[in-house]
Amino acid sequence: MNQSASTILIEEGNFFLEVYLDPFNKRIRIDDYRGNIHLALEKAEELARTHNAEKLIMKARLEDYLHLYEKGLQPEAIVDRYFLGSDAHFFSKFYSAERKKSDHWLTEDGMIHSIYQLDTSLDKPFPPKEYELKKADEECAGELAGLYRQVFKIYPTPLHDPEYVKKTMKEGTVYYVFFYQGKVVSAASAEVNSFYKNAELTDCATLKEHRKYGLMKILLRELEGELKRQGIFCAYSIARSLSFGMNAVLYQLGYKYRGRFINNCYIYDKLEDMNMWIKNLANC
Known part of the structure; x- marks a missing residue:
C-alpha cells in the first residue's frame, strides 16, 4: 500500500x-x-x-x-x-x-491526574534575548524539517521533508519558531480548518538543550493570537500520552482534557496513545 x-x-x-x-x-x-x-x-x-x-x-x-x-x-x-x-x-x-491493546493506559491515567494538580498561575516565561521569535515562511522549511528530524525518529506526517512543510504552509498551516544563533530550535504549528473554523495546534518540538525556557508556551500563545485574528476560537491539540511535559504545557495554558486515542499513530519511536486537549479561545 x-x-x-x-x-x-x-x-x-x-x-x-x-x-x-x-x-x-x-x-x-x-x-x-x-x-x-x-x-x-x-x-x-x-x-x-x-x-x-x-x-x-x-x-x-x-x-x-x-x-x-x-x-x-x-x-x-x-x-x-x-x-x-x-x-x-x-x-x-x-x-x-x-x-x-494499550500497555500504558493506567500510567497515562495517573499522569492526567498529576497534571490536574499543577499550578496554573505560573508567570509568563521570558527566554534570554538570544532567542528570536518569528512567524515561519517557506524559507524556513529546511530548518523546520531539520528540527523535526532531530526531535522525532518517527512522525505521523512527513515533516522531515522540506517540500512537505512548504505544501502545508501553502494549504494554510501557520508555523511559529524560535531561532537561536541562526538555527530553528523550537517550533509549533496551527493546522487551520477554514470551513469549520477550528484549528489543531500541532507539530510541537523543541531541542532538548533548549527546553528550560518555556519556549513552547510562548509559541502556542502566539498561534492562539493568530487564530483569534482569523476569527477561529476552537483550538485543540493532540499530545503523546506518555509526554508529561507537553500535556503539562497544554494544561497550564488553559486547555481541558477530552479523552485519549488508543494506539493512534506512530510518533517518536513507536505506536502511541494520544491525549486530546481543547480550548475555547473566545474565553481568553
Missing part, C-alpha cells in the same frame, strides 16, 4: 464522505460526512477493509452518536465546538486485537 496519506471525497446517491487515508499509521479517518449515516458507515468500513486499516476513526455529530454505537464504534475523545460551534465526537473501531 502506498505510504503517502491522501484525502478522498466520496459522493454517492444518499451520502457524502471526506476520507483521510493514512497508510503509514494503518488507519482511516472520516473527517466529514452527510446524508444516510448507515450507508456512510458501511462505506467507511468497506474502505477500512480494502486498505487493510487497523483502525477507523470518525468525527461524528451528537445526533449520530447511537448509530455509531450500533455499528460497533466506541467514543474516544470530544472536541468542543468543532463543527462551527457544535461538538465533534471522535469514535473509533479496531480491526486487530493488538491495535486495541
Whole structure:
C-alpha cells in the first residue's frame, strides 16, 4: 500500500464522505460526512477493509452518536465546538486485537491526574534575548524539517521533508519558531480548518538543550493570537500520552482534557496513545 496519506471525497446517491487515508499509521479517518449515516458507515468500513486499516476513526455529530454505537464504534475523545460551534465526537473501531491493546493506559491515567494538580498561575516565561521569535515562511522549511528530524525518529506526517512543510504552509498551516544563533530550535504549528473554523495546534518540538525556557508556551500563545485574528476560537491539540511535559504545557495554558486515542499513530519511536486537549479561545 502506498505510504503517502491522501484525502478522498466520496459522493454517492444518499451520502457524502471526506476520507483521510493514512497508510503509514494503518488507519482511516472520516473527517466529514452527510446524508444516510448507515450507508456512510458501511462505506467507511468497506474502505477500512480494502486498505487493510487497523483502525477507523470518525468525527461524528451528537445526533449520530447511537448509530455509531450500533455499528460497533466506541467514543474516544470530544472536541468542543468543532463543527462551527457544535461538538465533534471522535469514535473509533479496531480491526486487530493488538491495535486495541494499550500497555500504558493506567500510567497515562495517573499522569492526567498529576497534571490536574499543577499550578496554573505560573508567570509568563521570558527566554534570554538570544532567542528570536518569528512567524515561519517557506524559507524556513529546511530548518523546520531539520528540527523535526532531530526531535522525532518517527512522525505521523512527513515533516522531515522540506517540500512537505512548504505544501502545508501553502494549504494554510501557520508555523511559529524560535531561532537561536541562526538555527530553528523550537517550533509549533496551527493546522487551520477554514470551513469549520477550528484549528489543531500541532507539530510541537523543541531541542532538548533548549527546553528550560518555556519556549513552547510562548509559541502556542502566539498561534492562539493568530487564530483569534482569523476569527477561529476552537483550538485543540493532540499530545503523546506518555509526554508529561507537553500535556503539562497544554494544561497550564488553559486547555481541558477530552479523552485519549488508543494506539493512534506512530510518533517518536513507536505506536502511541494520544491525549486530546481543547480550548475555547473566545474565553481568553
